[in-house]
Amino acid sequence: MPKGSFVGDVAKDLGLHLLELSDRGVRILNKGRTQYFAVHGKTGHLATAERIDREQLCPLEEKCVLRCELIVEGQMQVYGIQVEITDINDNAPNFRQAEKDLRFMETTAPGSRFPLPDAHDPDSGRNSLQSYELSGDEHFSLAVQAGPGGDQRPELVLAKVLDREEAAFHELVLRAMDGGDPARTGTARIRVTVLDANDNAPVFSQAEYTVRVPEDVPVGSTLVTVMATDADEGMNGQVKYSFHKISDRASELFNLDSETGEIIVKDDLDFEEISFHELEVQAHDGGELFDTAKVAISVTDVNDNVPELTVSSAVSAISEDAQPGTVVALLKVQDGDSGANGQVRCSIDKDVPFRLEKSYEDYYRVVTASELDREQVWEYNVTVRAVDGGSPSLQSSA
Structure with missing residues (x-):
């Protein structure tokens, strides 16, 4: 579908009035760097903002679903939207x-x-x-x-x-x-x-090679050396190695030395991009007889992503007679790592009359925790901190 195609009537489905959309401000946040969808304030319609290539977005998935979030700033409300891309x-x-x-x-x-x-x-x-x-x-x-x-x-x-x-x-x-x-x-x-x-084929020392490697392994490192032997003599016994089955991305990350059988890292690995690679290598002799072996490379996570805190919406002023629980800011926290490295704990300063509340998935609200008195304190600087579970941990603040 071309850019600008109609996807759905968000205003009608969520019961939002068009006046609310124009007066209170509505934004679409797509999960990822590219903004594939946008909402029209005058009509309340969700439409494509970029051309969508299903094979690029979901190369290994039968069902391709893009997720985004609709933020109604005036209501401090977040709605989740899922759009399935058909092939x-x-x-x-x-x-x-x-x-x-x-x-x-x-x-x-x-x-x-x-x-x-x-x-x-x-x-x-x-x-x-x-x-x-x-x-x-x-x-x-x-x-x-x-x-x-x-x-x-x-x-x-x-x-x-x-x-x-x-x-x-x-x-x-x-x-x-x-x-x-x-x-x-x-x-x-x-x-x-x-x-x-030529009556003898090369034979690998093992049918499958298994390797575990951290994602920060230096470029140029040798991950594993595959080895095959051939009982023939001369050209018929000289073994050379080549990749038989390898993905496009893996071919950019790994190099196989045809003479020694060394598999070498030639580009930076990224656990968050691909955590497992399965390759097939062949050993050929001079007469083109061969043997095949698998190489399974597991990339392990390193705590290399700092938690990100984003202020999605915030107020700059509040009345001193505001009731406890009044929302003053909406924040989103995300960490690209996995496991404990991606588990984020958020906290707020103890000496301010505000507290954190979990909102929607990775969203938090900053709300008033007690009554305010402008004559005692007329302004607060509130800091929210995010710390992940890595060792050592990484942190950020907003």
Whole structure:
């Protein structure tokens, strides 16, 4: 939907009068840096303020919900709003490897299977990747296996004995199709070269490598070294390493040394962005036989975010005959860390006649705690402090 599209009639749904909207002031706070929604003061309608890309906002979620808050300043009232973003088929399946070169021994037994490049479609449901098909040569067929997460993994199956003297090369086309209407497709070209014998494949020292690393690990650090051995000699026994399956973000964060098998950090990690990475690495010998291993990298949280206190609304003056419990300010507290590092305690000065009250989720109200007397004290500076549960803890004040 284009920018400015109607989302909902907030004024009608919440029973707000248009006069209230214009006189008392209404603001929309979106959760995040980008303001995706705005409210029109004259109509009370909620509308899109930016174009919304579901695949960018919710790349791994079936249901995409954006949350925002409506603040009616005159009432010191906060309303929560949730907007579900539904998917359209605006992405075609895409192969990270548009071309793949494979090398088969002519002694390879029929029925042997080899992994093919897999496609990715960021759309959801039927609009996402649904099936694969292979065309090009009677010597090969396609099998699709289900991965641990339910994903489809295409494999090339040797259906007929190869004869290098008959054909040294085979050209194949792998197609990936989604379930949209109309359907979108992506293709990858597979070139098979028929070689002579290499009868030992590399073998990894373990099937899965598990690593735990703090998010503040220095760039250039080696997280883990994968190792595979090959019983063959010469070129057939020389092992090189490569990533077989890795996300776009992980490829920006990690580098694999093809000679040593070291996985090295090449950019700053951020627990709040992604806390877990699962990679697949392959060890290839000189004859293109291989073994595959998983690498699971857990990023642990470091207390690197200071609690943020934001004064959402406040009054600058109050009558001395105001009753105890009168609201003078509305604040929001948030901390980007998780667990104890993100648990924030708020407090207020003990020597002022004000106290804190929990309002809505992360909101607090500053209210009068006792009767006021202007002739004794005509002005107060009230400080609210926020301290997280990290060790050492971080704090801020407003």
